[in-house]
Amino acid sequence: MRDTWYPVLESKRLGRRPVGLTRLGRRLVLWRDAQGRPVAQEAACPHRGADLSRGRVVNGCLECPYHGLRFAAEGACVRVPCDGDARPIRADLRVKGYVVREGLGLVWLWWGEEREELSPLPWSQELPEAGAGACTATLTWNVPFARVMEGNLDLHHFPFAHRRWAPGMGTLLDPYTARLEGDVIHTRGVLREDDGKPWNGRSGFVAEIRVLFPHLVLLHFGELTRAMAVATPIDAENTWVVFRYRSGLPLLGGLVAWFLVRTEVRLIQPEDYALLRDSEPRHPAREDFHLVRADAGIALWYRLYERRLEAQRRTLPPAPAPTAASG
The missing domain is CATH 2.102.10.10 (Rieske [2Fe-2S] iron-sulphur domain)
Incomplete structure (x- = not known):
């Protein structure tokens, strides 16, 4: 992109x-x-x-x-x-x-193309800043960029892929909404028990995920905790991922953010990495999937991705053949 x-x-x-x-x-x-x-x-x-x-x-x-x-x-x-x-x-x-x-x-x-005036850095006023109350980590994954972004928009995998760390988490994603505004994908969902009743507004795990296409994710967990994840392609097969937690808890915010990042690095991310790395095909298109209602955010991302790729193919000149540098 x-x-x-x-x-x-x-x-x-x-x-x-x-x-x-x-x-x-x-x-x-x-x-x-x-x-x-x-x-x-x-x-x-x-x-x-x-x-x-x-x-x-x-x-x-x-x-x-x-x-x-x-x-x-x-x-x-x-x-x-x-x-x-x-x-x-x-x-x-x-x-x-x-x-x-x-x-x-x-x-x-x-x-991209050099211009006299470039756009500002994305979401610079909304993303959690580095410094006190925040903790940052980076990972290099042998996973193509699109697969990484697909995983970032997936809510309903958590009670299965990470069942050891979330015992008793409900598997029903309801209510769940996904909508597109310009280049921003908005999703919000509640993972709760499937008890046959409408959501009471209190129970379950509530998560809000926004993606500024193509690669920047902002997450809200409750009132005090924010997280971001950004993916940058290394090459066609590998992706560099940076993520950050920031807690607004007075005095202990930095410790909370550090704990959340360490939990991600040691427990959550290795499980996500293994599943995404081994998913087939490695470079999917939307027609390779049979998506369900809970994948609506992922469907929106792939729709934008494929449109942009096609637009780039029409406007960019053919890439020159690579040459080996000696040294």
Whole structure:
């Protein structure tokens, strides 16, 4: 999905040294310039393909570990040691860069056409911020992006996939609503006992999930607890997931958030990961499923996903054949 901000790294992970990572099918290097601003560029040195993430930052520029060429934040090569400082530097000796911003304790990369004015970071006023009262974790899953997002919208799996941690949780999802407003999918449901009676407004587990298409999830559990999950494709088969809990409980909010995140990492997420990783087909379309009423949010997401993919296929030029870089 293009024309979207994707988180690629936690801000606290980006210090003085360059960081190499793969996101959105690209091998990238992230580093900070002399003012401490994040920079994202292709990791392959344009000279002979060395991995720039193995280099270092010198005087606000990124230095290649192989031959010492230095690149400014905007991508231009500013030094070629073997040629000396007097010789002019070739204009084509530059590294491709990407627009990045910092917010909510994350480094976000713009994936799409460059414009004079880019959209603001998504839901920056609504998502739980990092810091006191919050706890964040990241995971790398061998699960395609669409499957991860499908799992994020699934409420009625919990009493079965996680039965050890939720004994006695009801299996009836009622009431349940799912609707689409622009690029936002709104779902709200109550998991309760199937006693044949209308919901009394008090019993059961109430959850509200909103998804800002394609990849950002905001969850409310009660009045005091909020959670977010954001998925960024690493490549066609793997996805980087960042999630955060924030509790508004006075004094103990940070401890509560830490406990919820640790519970997710150690107990809940491994079970979700195994189920999503082994689901077939790995790259599904809506017609591969026989969805039920409780999957209405998932159906809305796939409808948007397929429409956007088709629109991109009509407007984007064919991708060039990949070439191997030597180094």
